[in-house]
Amino acid sequence: MSPERTGLVRTIPEKCRVCYTCVRECPAKAIRIRAGQAEVVPERCIGCGNCVRVCSQHAKQVYDSATLVSGLLACDPAAAVPRPPVVACVAPSFPAEFGIADYQSLSGIDYRRLVGMIRRLGFDRVVEVAYGADLVARRYRKLIAEQPEARFIATTCPAIVLYVEKYHPELVPFLAPVVSPMIAMARVIHRSYGAEASVVFIGPCIAKKAEAAAERYRDDVAAALTFMELRQLFDENGITPESVEPSEFDPPHPGKGMLFSVKRGILQAAGIEEDLVAGDVVAADGGAEFGHALREFSDGHLDVRLLEVLSCKGGCIMGAGTGTRAPLFSRRAAVSRYVRGRLAGRDPQAQPGPEGDVDLNAWFYPDDRTMPIPSQDEIRAILERMGKQHAEDELNCGACGYETCRTHAIAIFDGLAESEMCLPATITRLNEAVGELGVTNRQLASAQQALVQSEKLASMGQLAAGIAHEVNNPLGVVLLYSQLLLEECDPKAEQYEDLKKIAEQADRCKKIVSGLLNFARKNQVSLKAVRIDEFLQACAHAVVIPGRVKLTLDCRLEDPEIELDPDQMLQVFTNLMNNAVEAMPGEGTLAVRADGDTESVQVSISDSGVGIPMEIVKKVFEPFFTTKLGGKGTGLGLAICYGIVKMHRGSIVVQSNADPGTGPTGTTMTVRLPRRPPGGLA
Numbered sequence: 001m002s003p004e005r006t007g008l009v010r011t012i013p014e015k016c017r018v019c020y021t022c023v024r025e026c027p028a029k030a031i032r033i034r035a036g037q038a039e040v041v042p043e044r045c046i047g048c049g050n051c052v053r054v055c056s057q058h059a060k061q062v063y064d065s066a067t068l069v070s071g072l073l074a075c076d077p078a079a080a081v082p083r084p085p086v087v088a089c090v091a092p093s094f095p096a097e098f099g100i101a102d103y104q105s106l107s108g109i110d111y112r113r114l115v116g117m118i119r120r121l122g123f124d125r126v127v128e129v130a131y132g133a134d135l136v137a138r139r140y141r142k143l144i145a146e147q148p149e150a151r152f153i154a155t156t157c158p159a160i161v162l163y164v165e166k167y168h169p170e171l172v173p174f175l176a177p178v179v180s181p182m183i184a185m186a187r188v189i190h191r192s193y194g195a196e197a198s199v200v201f202i203g204p205c206i207a208k209k210a211e212a213a214a215e216r217y218r219d220d221v222a223a224a225l226t227f228m229e230l231r232q233l234f235d236e237n238g239i240t241p242e243s244v245e246p247s248e249f250d251p252p253h254p255g256k257g258m259l260f261s262v263k264r265g266i267l268q269a270a271g272i273e274e275d276l277v278a279g280d281v282v283a284a285d286g287g288a289e290f291g292h293a294l295r296e297f298s299d300g301h302l303d304v305r306l307l308e309v310l311s312c313k314g315g316c317i318m319g320a321g322t323g324t325r326a327p328l329f330s331r332r333a334a335v336s337r338y339v340r341g342r343l344a345g346r347d348p349q350a351q352p353g354p355e356g357d358v359d360l361n362a363w364f365y366p367d368d369r370t371m372p373i374p375s376q377d378e379i380r381a382i383l384e385r386m387g388k389q390h391a392e393d394e395l396n397c398g399a400c401g402y403e404t405c406r407t408h409a410i411a412i413f414d415g416l417a418e419s420e421m422c423l424p425a426t427i428t429r430l431n432e433a434v435g436e437l438g439v440t441n442r443q444l445a446s447a448q449q450a451l452v453q454s455e456k457l458a459s460m461g462q463l464a465a466g467i468a469h470e471v472n473n474p475l476g477v478v479l480l481y482s483q484l485l486l487e488e489c490d491p492k493a494e495q496y497e498d499l500k501k502i503a504e505q506a507d508r509c510k511k512i513v514s515g516l517l518n519f520a521r522k523n524q525v526s527l528k529a530v531r532i533d534e535f536l537q538a539c540a541h542a543v544v545i546p547g548r549v550k551l552t553l554d555c556r557l558e559d560p561e562i563e564l565d566p567d568q569m570l571q572v573f574t575n576l577m578n579n580a581v582e583a584m585p586g587e588g589t590l591a592v593r594a595d596g597d598t599e600s601v602q603v604s605i606s607d608s609g610v611g612i613p614m615e616i617v618k619k620v621f622e623p624f625f626t627t628k629l630g631g632k633g634t635g636l637g638l639a640i641c642y643g644i645v646k647m648h649r650g651s652i653v654v655q656s657n658a659d660p661g662t663g664p665t666g667t668t669m670t671v672r673l674p675r676r677p678p679g680g681l682a
Helices: 021-025 050-054 066-073 094-098 111-120 130-146 158-167 169-174 181-193 207-213 227-236 265-270 287-299 328-343 376-385 405-413 423-488 496-520 532-541 566-582 637-647
Strands: 009-011 031-034 037-040 060-062 086-090 125-128 198-203 223-226 281-285 306-310 528-531 549-555 561-564 588-596 600-607 651-657 666-674
Touching (some): 021 031, 021 050, 066 227, 086 111, 086 181, 094 227, 111 125, 125 130, 130 181, 130 265, 158 169, 158 287, 169 287, 181 198, 198 207, 198 227, 207 223, 281 287, 376 405, 423 496, 528 532, 532 549, 532 566, 566 600
Parallel strands (some): 086 198, 198 223, 281 306, 549 588
Antiparallel strands (some): 009 037, 031 037, 588 600, 651 666
């Protein structure tokens, strides 16, 4: 499969961490985020390799040419006809890859040993692309001299050519009609070594793979290897610098074309000066810089005769296909040292051999991949979906990989991005989710507490029912005979008080058993529509309120109607009011207040009594727990109230303060009931 079909670069999903670095660094915006996964769009990719260079997770995989080259180099001794010659064309940047010590195991070696290693792989000839660069430089000088009014964009970088064809099709007529040094050298090889020779380019550039596979150059170059793939072949074949004999490059030999791999190298090779005063020539490199230069050239703001643009910052020596970790200026110095050494003793003005019949002409065609621009309303709608309601919400932080929030919105419109890529919006949603989770956790804790209480009440109810039924009959006999004996006994007799005590305690036991039966009974709720204000007044009339206690009733509901079981809720509210009165041994205030909303009604019953200590507040709804003196309570009242409120799908909570040092003492019982419990009226 060719790189045109599979793509020059693909993402390895299991390695991708979706950090959007590749999106940020891609000048063509050829990275699409789909379902939270980054993927390279083949038809938009220009092969600059920025995504490969910046990916710290090594999640970008470059199209493999090593397998194809190994097939070209394979030699069958039994074949009747020997395979055609295979010629390696080494890019001018090779000294920056292999000529620097202390950076890689293969660095710092003499170029002759590198040539020997390449020959050991099976290549029949090893030549320098720099000779083709000399031919191209000469053609550029001639082009500018013969067309003084024309404006040109250099076409030595295949990534730039693809970028112009795809994203600035209006600039295609300005592309210099000259092939790249690689194609020029391939045509020299075919003229020198035969048309059947297979040419393999070896260099730092990923875009060269696309150029070699292009239909217009398919007869020129068989494959393009990166320096990293060359290292791979060396490792697979066990080839080291020490295992080979030094060897020279095959002719033809280059001149200043060896400088082509550094920024402005083409200008020096062609003898063209970048005169800042005249402003006829401008050199630009790197994704951001060449993009701006081409836009200004298109807009007419950059009025120059020759625009030399390279996709890699610092020139080809910084290509994404390199394996060295050496910094920029170390690489430049390595190239300079190599060029000085090769040109030593030679006439610096010497020109390469004549072009002869080598065709250096090139033609380029628009392949428009520009995306439609949405309207301002469409952009605004997308921004609002990302939570950016106002201009100040557009932070332009660049975390999504796009320079501004609006370019991100345009990318979403074009199907290249997702709104989830926005980090501030994601953080906002995360904070909201954390807040909702906190509420849910509190609700869950409350529900768990209610469940524990319900299970406890259910267990106690079953136990209470069994005890009550077993005790009720013999207790009735005791109470009956104690009453009979009391009636027959003379009030002045010595045993009368004892019999009276027996009767009173038996009657108390009967009340306890009755409470147990009420607690254990699973009553059904019979809902009726009532006015809560009138209902609370009726409850207050059913309670004996001493004169020392002041009663206040306050209903703050516009709509006082609610559905509840009057008999059961009467038991709840009267019980709470009685408890409040008993909590105030002296003067005090009993405040009953009702408020709420359209969904629920909240009734608060407050007293100014002694309060309940904090350590026992959680126990007040447990069966048989009471703070009253012995013989004054069974401890079942609040447990029964709790069960009735839960049957109404409501809640009951207690707030109390028993410490005068922290404020007024007292207790507030709050009952919240739904206006219309599930199930409707009975």
